[in-house]
Amino acid sequence: MDRSFALDILARAEAIVQSYRIILQRDEDGTWIGNTIELPNVFGDGPTPDESVRDTQQALVGAVAHMLELGQHPPESSARTEQVNIRLTPEERLVMTTAARRDGFKGLADFVRAAALLRTQPSSSR
Numbered sequence: 001m002d003r004s005f006a007l008d009i010l011a012r013a014e015a016i017v018q019s020y021r022i023i024l025q026r027d028e029d030g031t032w033i034g035n036t037i038e039l040p041n042v043f044g045d046g047p048t049p050d051e052s053v054r055d056t057q058q059a060l061v062g063a064v065a066h067m068l069e070l071g072q073h074p075p076e077s078s079a080r081t082e083q084v085n086i087r088l089t090p091e092e093r094l095v096m097t098t099a100a101r102r103d104g105f106k107g108l109a110d111f112v113r114a115a116a117l118l119r120t121q122p123s124s125s126r
Contacts, residue, residue: 005065013065019077022056024049038075039063072104073114086112 005013020036027033027045034044034056042063044056064074088096093108100111 009065009068012068013061016064016074017057017060020060021079022053024052037078075106
């Protein structure tokens with residue numbers, strides 16, 4: 001990283017990034033390139049898979065820490081296996097989609113998940 005972040009921001013970013021799955025590909029020159037589904041435009045590289053993973057994690061931590069500093073919501077890990085369906089009126093969907101975009105969420109599902117999880121936390125941790 002080319003700059004430092006507050007320790008609490010950095011710790012949160014590192015915890016978030018630990019849940020991301022890194023995808024490695026080998027370039028035509030033999031360099032390993034890494035990125036994630038969650039932040040597909042953040043890359044790292046290295047001459048070996050291990051070095052590429054470390055470089056990718058550093059790049060991801062920097063990107064997530066920057067998002068946290070700006071008050072944005074970094075993407076949650078894509079490693080989900082359970083699905084829940086809800087029915088909304090067209091008006092409810094419009095209001096919720098607008099709120100999700102305003103708050104920086106990628107989509108309505110991420111917004112609903114975050115709101116529900118926030119609401120289920122004990123009041124002392126809110």
